[in-house]
Amino acid sequence: MQQATDSMVQTLLDYLKQPLSALQEWLAPLLPGDEWAAYLAFALYVLIIVGGGLGAILSRNLIRAMLGLVMTFLGVAGMYLLLASPFLAFMQLLIYVGAVCVLIFFAVMLTHNTDGGEESRLPSVASVAYGLLALLAPLAVFGPFIVMYAGRVPVATPEVEGTDKLGAGLLSSYVLPFELISIILLVAMAGAVYLAFRGYNPKSDGLNQ
Amino acid sequence: MELSNISISGLIILVIACLLVIALMVVNAIVMVYAERKGAGFIQRRPGPYEVGPWGTLQPVVDSMKLLGKQIFVPSNVDFFLFFAAPVLAFFPVLLLFLPIPFGPFLTALKVPDGIVLILAFAGFGLLANLLAGYASNNKYGVLGAGRAVSQGVAYEIPMILALLAVVFQTGSMNLSEIVEAQGRWPWSWNILCQPLAFFIYLVTLVAETNRAPFDLPEGESELTAGFHTEYSGMGFALFFLAEYANMLLVSFVCATFFLGGYKGPVLDGFWWTFIKAYLVMMFIVWIRWTFPRVRFDQLLNINWKWLLPLSILNLWITAVVVNFIGK
Numbered sequence: 407m408q409q410a411t412d413s414m415v416q417t418l419l420d421y422l423k424q425p426l427s428a429l430q431e432w433l434a435p436l437l438p439g440d441e442w443a444a445y446l447a448f449a450l451y452v453l454i455i456v457g458g459g460l461g462a463i464l465s466r467n468l469i470r471a472m473l474g475l476v477m478t479f480l481g482v483a484g485m486y487l488l489l490a491s492p493f494l495a496f497m498q499l500l501i502y503v504g505a506v507c508v509l510i511f512f513a514v515m516l517t518h519n520t521d522g523g524e525e526s527r528l529p530s531v532a533s534v535a536y537g538l539l540a541l542l543a544p545l546a547v548f549g550p551f552i553v554m555y556a557g558r559v560p561v562a563t564p565e566v567e568g569t570d571k572l573g574a575g576l577l578s579s580y581v582l583p584f585e586l587i588s589i590i591l592l593v594a595m596a597g598a599v600y601l602a603f604r605g606y607n608p609k610s611d612g613l614n615q
Numbered sequence: 616m617e618l619s620n621i622s623i624s625g626l627i628i629l630v631i632a633c634l635l636v637i638a639l640m641v642v643n644a645i646v647m648v649y650a651e652r653k654g655a656g657f658i659q660r661r662p663g664p665y666e667v668g669p670w671g672t673l674q675p676v677v678d679s680m681k682l683l684g685k686q687i688f689v690p691s692n693v694d695f696f697l698f699f700a701a702p703v704l705a706f707f708p709v710l711l712l713f714l715p716i717p718f719g720p721f722l723t724a725l726k727v728p729d730g731i732v733l734i735l736a737f738a739g740f741g742l743l744a745n746l747l748a749g750y751a752s753n754n755k756y757g758v759l760g761a762g763r764a765v766s767q768g769v770a771y772e773i774p775m776i777l778a779l780l781a782v783v784f785q786t787g788s789m790n791l792s793e794i795v796e797a798q799g800r801w802p803w804s805w806n807i808l809c810q811p812l813a814f815f816i817y818l819v820t821l822v823a824e825t826n827r828a829p830f831d832l833p834e835g836e837s838e839l840t841a842g843f844h845t846e847y848s849g850m851g852f853a854l855f856f857l858a859e860y861a862n863m864l865l866v867s868f869v870c871a872t873f874f875l876g877g878y879k880g881p882v883l884d885g886f887w888w889t890f891i892k893a894y895l896v897m898m899f900i901v902w903i904r905w906t907f908p909r910v911r912f913d914q915l916l917n918i919n920w921k922w923l924l925p926l927s928i929l930n931l932w933i934t935a936v937v938v939n940f941i942g943k
Contacts, residue, residue, distance in 0.1 A: 469750055469751075508765055515758060566728065
């Protein structure tokens with residue numbers, strides 16, 4: 407009985423797919439190819455990243471700036487999807503949007519963000535100029551490589567790899583950087599505990615220090 | 616549909632799936648409003664809604680008409696953009712979360728290899744929406760509710776992920792369909808039997824993550840009026856409400872998939888088992904809402920950091936040792 411229903415559902419799905427594939431054949435000449443679709447997606451994600459970044463820098467309100475940051479993270483996650491690594495994309499969202507941005511929000515709320523603060527004034531021309539100069543630094547480092555290798559390296563379409571390869575890599579060839587990163591996190595955690603417990607009196611009940 | 620080869624037909628299937636999910640969310644909200652009010656009435660020994668329609672069944676319809684017709688009131692000095700972005704941000708990511716759920720053997724909208732990571736990743740947007748709502752409405756109750764929502768959401772997310780990770784260790788896959796396939800047809804071959812601790816931890820954290828009583832601190836009405844959605848009326852409130860019920864349904868589906876055998880069940884496998892199991896979990900959530908008193912905030916955090924987190928780490932460690940040395 408189980409197999410009968412399974413095959414019935416399968417036939418039904420096949421039947422549903424027929425008009426869809428006909429539609430696809432009809433639409434195929436009108437649509438851009440895979441490569442152009444990839445360029446289009448890339449352009450869209452670049453737009454999201456740059457737009458979010460500008461929003462984060464230019465908005466005079468800290469919470470809106472954080473929303474711009476969230477948008478940038480979304481665009482970066484889209485870039486990971488385009489590189490055929492959905493796991494990294496989801497992790498990007500899980501950690502940066504779900505945890506980091508939420509904690510930034512918490513910090514902003516705890517520090518009583520007023521509208522007349524330092525960040526609400528427009529920066530001077532000189533500091534904008536220095537910022538633009540700093541923008542050139544990564545270009546100076548990576549620019550020669552881009553010029554040297556642009557269009558020469560044939561890039562194969564990336565395949566979606568399982569997370570098992572990621573895990574095996576992290577625990578074999580890249581185990582040292584992996585452990586070093588965890589030491590950095592441990593140091594940060596120890597610092598946070600030290601800051602939180604400075605002035606803490608163990609004799610009180612901990613609720614009202 | 617596989618994630619790696621998206622075609623036009625795949626996109627059309629995705630659009631149809633999204634429409635079906637919206638329909639499911641709305642119908643679910645209507646059914647659950649009635650079930651919750653009747654259930655509350657039963658537990659508190661009163662009749663519940665009984666005036667509108669036979670046995671009060673039309674009550675949720677009338678309720679939604681009221682919400683649609685209500686004036687949308689905007690208090691002074693709100694951050695206008697964020698005030699209206701927040702309910703939309705609460706509602707739409709939930710759509711995505713239903714796509715990787717295997718409702719039946721063939722009834723899966725998006726077969727993602729890391730389905731559970733997708734669900735956990737986009738679940739963070741709901742929390743963000745609550746925060747923005749509390750902040751943007753220029754209300755002290757709202758800000759307090761948002762602050763509570765952060766510390767609760769971030770805290771309870773960790774044992775939840777660790778509890779699900781134990782099942783992932785055991786199955787060796789993050790694909791939801793494969794997790795269902797690894798379980799048997801009868802209740803004694805479901806994951807609830809070999810992961811009882813993970814199931815219990817997940818059950819506690821799912822109540823906390825959906826902001827339901829006894830963990831409904833972010834919107835505790837006797838302390839904070841309505842918490843982060845104090846200033847929302849009409850459709851703004853309705854979108855938060857829809858999102859809350861949809862989140863409840865989602866965590867129930869994940870619970871059914873991970874611990875209760877998903878679409879597998881006695882006699883005949885199919886989507887009906889997924890729905891029956893998920894709605895049993897939903898009724899459980901309703902039941903404990905009307906049975907337990909609300910916890911205090913320090914109790915809430917102590918339960919998480921001092922009990923659930925160590926227990927879930929212990930559970931994960933034991934699972935890893937068993938899987939590694941004894942086999943699955």
